[in-house]
Amino acid sequence: MRKTRVTAVAAGAALALALSACGSGGNDDGDGGSTSTPAFNAAVGHVYNPSDTKGGTLKMANDSDWDSLDGGDMYYGYAWNFSRLYLRSLVTFKSAPGKEANELVPDLAESLGESSSDAKTWTYKLRKGLKYEDGTPITSKDVKYAVARSLDKDILVNGPTYFSDFLDLQGYAGPYKDKDLTMANFKAVDTPDDQTIVFHLKKPFAGFDYLAMLPATAPVPPEKDTGTKYKEHVVASGPYMFKTNELGKSFTLVRNEYYDAKTDPDTGRKALPDEIDVDLNVNQADIDKRLLANDLDVAVSALGVTAETRAQVVNDPNLKQYADSSPQPRTWFTAMNADVAPFDNEHCRKAVMYAADKEGYLRAYGGKNGGEIATNMMPTMIPGFREIDLYEAKSKPNGDLDKAKDELKQCGKPDGFSTNISYRAERDAEKATAEALQQSLDKIGIKTELKPYPQSDYGKLYAGNVDYSKNNGLGLKIYGWGADWNDGFGFLSQIVDSRVIRPAGNTNFGVKDPKIDQMLDDALSELDESKRNKIWGDIDEQLMKDAYYLPGVWASTLFYRPERLTNVFISDAYNTYDYTTLGVQK
Amino acid sequence: MTPPLETTESTAEVPPEVTLAGASRKAIEGRSLSQIAWLRLKRDKVAIAGGIVVIFLILVAILAPLIVKLIGHPPNEFHYDQVDPDTSLPYGSWGGISWDFPFGVEPINGRDLFSRTVYGAQVSLLIAFLATLLSVIIGVVMGVIAGYFGGWVDAVISRLMDIFLAFPILLFALALVGAMPNEVAGLNGYWLRVSIIVFVIGFFNWPYIGRIVRGQTLSLREREFVDAARSLGARSPYILAKELLPNLVAPILVYSTLLIPTNILFEAALSFLGVGVPPPTASWGGMLYQATKWYTVDPEFMFPSGLAIFVTVLAFNLFGDGLRDALDPRGRR
């Protein structure tokens, strides 16, 4: 067996970004430096206000609510980030500033996975001395159980489906359907002893460590599993445990007595505060105001400050020194639905690609503080990125109306047509984008109506529901996507692979190109990293040629870091502050 | 003792000429009642001021397209040159006010706040008027039937009124908008949303007017002139139409005028909760909600919509109050 160390070291682009971000004030070392002088972007690439002082209460607030606190039932980056406070998975991203954060390091496991030569069998050995919050030991069977239960998407509806896609399940559907807590039928995962766990995949996957990173691998004691109710008290394996959990209102974490920092040498967790309070469903405006008033420490959902607060912060040097603008592997884009005429004709799609006002798109997200105009889909920091500008996004940021009209003629609609634009109602930036698109498309005769939908059901019932989209003429769907992990597969797979399209709950809003599917498969089986990275770029190019997605903005998000936070840095893996290292000043 | 709200629209003192049945009596009474009211109204300067503003606003709402064509820019048109791309704030002080943009511009997209406020008048007043109309129609019909026929008809309708009054309106409006499918009866988008809002406000508010009308009808029914009319052979519908309705005009008028500002605020509340008219259509409620978020960096954004709502509601209230006082026979102010 060959050890395969999979690291996703960001290529030149990310390194350059990290270095340039360190420019203003404080330490000028590359990444890994630290500073205590407040300055704009002080926490990008460095640790701001480093400290080892324990104690205090960290106060967080969420403008909405978690889908679920259950590790097997979550799909937001912030939720994954936060879960490491109370859960430990097999491996995790390193808690360090700069590009180091994209390295996977062992958490529960002693080391990263050992792979068979065909990359279809992966073995992990758990450390010794791991305990839950009540002192009971953690065994490999608990990890197996955690993965097993996460397979059942009827009970745990929100998480990603990577395990179902890769494990050789042979029909096993999880313990809720199988009703066997010994999981005798779950042959895809073996636990030869209490410390060892072996995964059998149905197709080779060199990046399996990324799946071992998922919170779904955080151990769950089978006797304590209450299915859909487990989220009300998740049993902790991490440094903190739940003290109270008032659904929809707030919850509190306190120290887990049985977490032993000696069993956690690699991740970089600090576990400084004694208590963490999280308020739910607080107005975004209130959250921002409380951050600025130093009454709140973290806006946990990591959406960044609102447009209004951004205007305030950017204009005031006294506030700007507490802000960080973090480029992310995330693209805001608009999908065109080939199920809705006339978007089945690629020239009509190209008309939109030419006509759309890219500057307007960027303005909707806050100008240069919101990111930069995207010429293609893949964000700049993903290895394999190359700039592909087929529709003059850079040279004609307000659109090329003549070429657009030309494409309209070619698709047989010289006078334009009508369609609908959908977006997530709670997201002001998406509303602004929809309005901007409406205005720019109107110039070539494409008349649009705006249709907002609730964010929580956007994927399941509306834009991500194939029948609904077809029946309601959703030709343009505004969306955004951030990489599940920082490589081409982590970004592209869930949005361009036609084989992941289901009746509902889609994240791929309509890309159906067999060439792209083939290239994805090629990339997965390509073991040479640089060749693999080139394929991601090729997929991006094909995507642009197909014109299914109108890229809008390569996102940067503006975060605010209140004065009393210590040990703050942006994690390149989660693209917001790393929640496991934060502390508070007394 | 009945609540004062309901006594102030009682009919005028009936002069001795009342024993004369038919058109001549009505002519005398009609002249004296409305003429007295008009005179009293004219003397109430505050109410007149309110009335003038009301008329002005209605004109603005009707003539909105013309006004905007002459003075402003199209309400949904973006003006990036007016807004800083990185802070999203309007250039210049006072929220971007200039000769070209008398009320300033909206952050992020630079839309002309003057034309949006003018068009917003259309939306807000349209919804308020239509909803009030719906309430009045249903309320009058139900109230008259209940009051005139009495007995079990009255009992059923009164219970119906209780039922409607028991529904929490705002909650219902919210939930209904959410549960509504995308297309109903051939309507969709903007007009569907407007219809739902009008329907909910109008449909659930009718008991307020219904009760008043029922009370009026009940008391009028016992009046001698109705008996007199009947004794001359007049049939029930004739009595209803000729005798009752003119006397109901006063309370209906007053209540409508007072219901309209409530409905304007209701639409604003729905916009605040995210279920007002769909974007990009401008509505005062929606604009105000957006503007309150920008208060710290662009306070001027709040003024056009905030003042518009305030002035409109105030004007209708003042005028309605004045109308009520003018129609109150005891001449109190």
Place this chain on the structure above:
Amino acid sequence: MVVYIVRRLIAAVLLLFVVTAITFLIFFGVPKLGGATPDDLASRYVGKTASGQQIHETAERLGFTDPLYEQYGRFIKGIFVGAEYDTGVNKDHCPAPCLGYSFITRNPVLPDLLDRLPVTLSLASGAAVLWVLGGVATGVVSALKRGSFFDRASMSVALAGVSLPIFFTGLLSLSIFSYALGWTPPGGTNPVEQDNPFDWAAALILPWITLALLYAAQYARLTRAGMLETMEEDFIRTARAKGLRERTVVVKHGLRSALTPILTIFGLDLGLLLGGAILTETTYSLPGIGQYAVLAITNQDLPKVLGVTLVGAFFIIMANLVVDLLYAVVDPRVRTA
């Protein structure tokens, strides 16, 4: 008298049933109007990878395929004896009175409502005290000093209070008093979880004032009009002629009469407010029933919406009942109606 009370009680209960039926019909029937099938309704509650077959099974498990009157019957039965819901993993028991079960959060609705009730109660009662005291006092003084500067000024302020949307005044006052000046705690502070009554009041003072402003106007005007009318009545003249002190005349005789209509309206207003002061709670992020309703609607969680509507209707009907009964106590003529 007893007969009257009993009759009103029965009427109130019947009313509640009718309201629940209509609400149920609307929330579960309207989607059908738009062409939604039981499977469409069920698709909300299944996982992303569910097959058509699984969706259909879920629809049956949750009872969406049964005719509406059956679903309604089960709902009513649940209110009396509780209900069992199959979550797919186990059976969840919803104890009586079961006001509904949310399939999204997999929890019965009533405990959530009871949990949030104290916040709404605190908000409503505090504001009520303010607006009744403030409104009535202002109205009395205005009536007595009719035409004076105080009269005109207070009536104008009252009118202004009614003419501004509450989210506007609320957000502005938060900006000024909480964030700029720091006098009051920020939005989102849960008053019921504070350690002492002082903090409880501090978290509620801004919502109380903004809410009270809205109602105080109406009450001031009503009291003023009522007082003006009452003070002209014969019995007031008699009281004065008897040589009673002016204050006794005003308060004991005049005010008492003028108050009866105020009472009616107060009962109705309070009832409405207890059902969830949606706008105020949303503006100040107070975790009460109103905020719960808005969240439920945003998440399209129909059982929760149904539960809140019922609680709201319950309070309104109860308030009506209490007011009617009080009226009967005060005015014997009413009992024979």
